[in-house]
Amino acid sequence: MKAVSEQSYDYMEAYFLAQELADKKMEEAQLEFETNYDAFAAKHMIELVEVESDLSKKMTISNAVFKNYKEMCLIFFKVNIHEMYLLDAIAGNDVNTIQQNANALSQFATEGLEILNTVELYKNDPSLIKVTKKLFNFYIDESDNKITEITDFLILNEDFNSIKTTLDKTPLKKRTKEQINSYNDKVKELNRSVKNYTALNDKLNSKRSSLVNELNNTNTRFLAKHIPKD
Numbered sequence: 001m002k003a004v005s006e007q008s009y010d011y012m013e014a015y016f017l018a019q020e021l022a023d024k025k026m027e028e029a030q031l032e033f034e035t036n037y038d039a040f041a042a043k044h045m046i047e048l049v050e051v052e053s054d055l056s057k058k059m060t061i062s063n064a065v066f067k068n069y070k071e072m073c074l075i076f077f078k079v080n081i082h083e084m085y086l087l088d089a090i091a092g093n094d095v096n097t098i099q100q101n102a103n104a105l106s107q108f109a110t111e112g113l114e115i116l117n118t119v120e121l122y123k124n125d126p127s128l129i130k131v132t133k134k135l136f137n138f139y140i141d142e143s144d145n146k147i148t149e150i151t152d153f154l155i156l157n158e159d160f161n162s163i164k165t166t167l168d169k170t171p172l173k174k175r176t177k178e179q180i181n182s183y184n185d186k187v188k189e190l191n192r193s194v195k196n197y198t199a200l201n202d203k204l205n206s207k208r209s210s211l212v213n214e215l216n217n218t219n220t221r222f223l224a225k226h227i228p229k230d
Helices: 002-043 054-091 095-116 127-169 177-226
Strands: none
Touching (some): 054 127, 095 127, 127 177
């Protein structure tokens, strides 16, 4: 699990590296243009006023903005991927894997909060850090306080299916009163738990969706605010 996480993180980091290489190519093209431009002016004895080109200024600012943005994306991704694994485990009803991923999510989210406290703000803009901290705190609460209720339900459901399977395999005339009472009691317990389980999932899904939307909107506003306009 740790190896898969690290590999996924490496892929994301490689993607950003590819973007940086593309940006570097653009910078080199701009530099080549300016060099040729200066050479042309010198050849034809044209006096140039030494000022940094508008495009060059915008590219310098944009690179700084994206550097900060990508740093935040990597910090978030390194934590968020563990929630993805956790949700997959829940969907697969794998109690052991759920607990493993919940522990990993709590650990990485806690470490993520500490890392966020060391990130240098771009132009004193704390927006990305604030919303990312909200998500990390949600992950910690989810893994530390909510997962137990989810795994308890899954175990209960597994117990019910086991009892039902045994009862179904038992001929009607051979079913004991104890078997029937155990089955009926488990049905009542499961019905009560289904309501709580559904309510908890709905609450978590709603909160998660709200925070992810807030993060996406904050990312958009951050880039729009700091990237120079054409």
